[in-house]
Structure formats: structure tokens, C-alpha cells
Amino acid sequence: MLYRYVGSCGIARCGSDVRGTPVTAPADAAKWITSAGGSRTPAEVTVTFVVTAEGALLVADRHSEHVACAGGRPVRAAGELCLALEGGRVTVTRVSNQSTGYCPEPETWAVVAAALRAAGLEPPDGFDPRCEFRRCEACGALNLVKCGVFECAGCGADLPCEYNAQTAAE
């Protein structure tokens, strides 16, 4: 399944340039970690990532929007990655599906794991945190469901059990 951008930042404002850097081999990830640290290589860096419709893994600075990373295009998965460099070896220490722009389902894990393996990186056991997104049917707000409490943070209405972040009419 492809996830369209459903966040609040207009795609027009974000532009259609793909800002993400492709990661096709561990060396790409290693380069990213060393460049992020400047003179001092950090133990771990967190980056924004998307998996494109073609299955490519793109990463960007964690402060950038997923939609900018993907150039406004639909994605197969999105979230955050923690990468660590130890003795020249890149390890993926944590992966989440936290993207309020695309609201990907926890089921996108298979796509993410496959994209990491294709880049020569060993995926961890699953998403951490494993995010559930729901759109409030009462006020339309997108919610990141916390601690299994299906209640809208905006208006307090109950959130649906079924995933609905992508199905809202545009």
C-alpha cells in the first residue's frame, strides 16, 4: 500500500524536490553518521526515513519533514531510524513508524525490514515505538494513539478501532 501525505504542511510549500539521500549500502549510512557529527563522530544519530514507491530507502536530517524527504510523493513506509557506528560497522539500533505526515500503519514493518536488508543493514525486531494513527471522526484531527488510549487529543471523542488516517476524502 502507498501512503499519501496527510499532514498539515502543504505539499506546495514543501516543494517537490526529493531531499532524502538514498541508502543502498552500509557505507552510505556510515557516511551519514560521520557527516552528522562534524569533527566528532556521534555514537548514534537519529534520521528521518521514507521507503519510496520503488522500495528505495531515503534518509534525511531528523528535523526535516518526511514529505520533504520524499519530495511530496506517496511512500510505502516512513518513520525514524537510529543508526550507530561501532568499529566501522553500522547497526540499526531503533526504527519507528513515527510520521505524522504519512501516518503509516505498524504493518509497514515488512517493507522497512526489506528495505534495510536491501541496503545491507540488519533490521531490529520491530518498530519502537510502534505507532498507531487515527483520524478523529468528530473534529478531523490526526492523532497518534498513545498507550492504547483511543481518545482524540483535540476534542476528547472516541477514536475508531480501524485505521482511517489515509481514507479521509480530499
Ligand SMILES: [Zn+2]
Ligand atoms: Zn477530535
